[in-house]
Amino acid sequence: MSAPASSPDRSKLAVVVLISGRGSNMEAILAASDAPDYPARVVGVVSNRPDAAGLATAQARGIPVRVVNHKDFPAGEAGRAPFDAALAEAVDSFSPGLVVLAGFMRILTPGFVTRYEGRLVNIHPSLLPSFPGLHTHRRALDEGVRVHGCTVHFVTAQLDHGPIILQAAVPVLDGDSEATLSARVLAEEHRIYPRAVAWFAQDRLRVEAGRVRVAGSPTTAVAAFHSPGGA
Ligand code: GAR
Numbered sequence: 001m002s003a004p005a006s007s008p009d010r011s012k013l014a015v016v017v018l019i020s021g022r023g024s025n026m027e028a029i030l031a032a033s034d035a036p037d038y039p040a041r042v043v044g045v046v047s048n049r050p051d052a053a054g055l056a057t058a059q060a061r062g063i064p065v066r067v068v069n070h071k072d073f074p075a076g077e078a079g080r081a082p083f084d085a086a087l088a089e090a091v092d093s094f095s096p097g098l099v100v101l102a103g104f105m106r107i108l109t110p111g112f113v114t115r116y117e118g119r120l121v122n123i124h125p126s127l128l129p130s131f132p133g134l135h136t137h138r139r140a141l142d143e144g145v146r147v148h149g150c151t152v153h154f155v156t157a158q159l160d161h162g163p164i165i166l167q168a169a170v171p172v173l174d175g176d177s178e179a180t181l182s183a184r185v186l187a188e189e190h191r192i193y194p195r196a197v198a199w200f201a202q203d204r205l206r207v208e209a210g211r212v213r214v215a216g217s218p219t220t221a222v223a224a225f226h227s228p229g230g231a
Pocket of ligand 1: 019020021022023024025026102103104105123124125133160186189
């Protein structure tokens with residue numbers, strides 16, 4: 001007997017997405033997962049903010065959501081471990097094979113990171129290890145870099161660190177503002193995050209000595225791109 005069309009395809013990797021706001025990277029992964037041959041499915045979305053716009057987006061697609069409001073926990077260091085324990089409980093309720101941080105703006109405890117070691121990924125809006133932390137686009141403009149971008153990486157206990165899976169670079173153009181540069185980077189985030197999640201789901205990622213090898217992916221350079229261009 002064949003399953004009804006709406007029943008989940010259990011051959012696909014179950015993914016939980018953690019958000020704090022807009023959720024456009026979550027949406028990019030959801031859009032990619034609409035393709036019948038995409039190897040992962042989003043089984044749940046968890047936010048630390050009840051007003052995160054991405055929650056409504058997920059619910060509109062029928063994805064179950066949970067909120068673990070960090071404001072319900074003591075401020076500062078005292079609240080971190082209990083918050084992370086509640087967060088882990090919410091994540092585990094979906095039994096995911098992969099946990100995807102998509103604009104999740106809380107620093108996680110080493111205990112949380114260890115619990116999901118090897119199956120916890122993040123996207124960061126810079127070419128790491130440049131510009132870890134906040135305000136990456138403003139800092140890139142302040143430094144006058146000519147190339148900027150985004151990084152998908154495995155999460156380790158060190159903030160915005162960990163083995164790099166995939167990066168995309170964009171030029172910094174004369175006259176760029178924080179808004180124009182962040183929009184250029186965000187468009188690339190939406191391209192690379194679904195791809196990295198698919199690679200993980202296809203079991204193509206291996207971490208060796210802190211470096212990620214992607215099975216079946218060319219390691220030769222495509223071409224250099226120069227910013228600014230010209231002779
Ligand atoms: C994205 O640009 C993401 O790279 C960044 O927050 C934004 C979330 O947007 N994440 C970080 O800065 C984490 N250090 P989104 O909610 O629309 O996906």
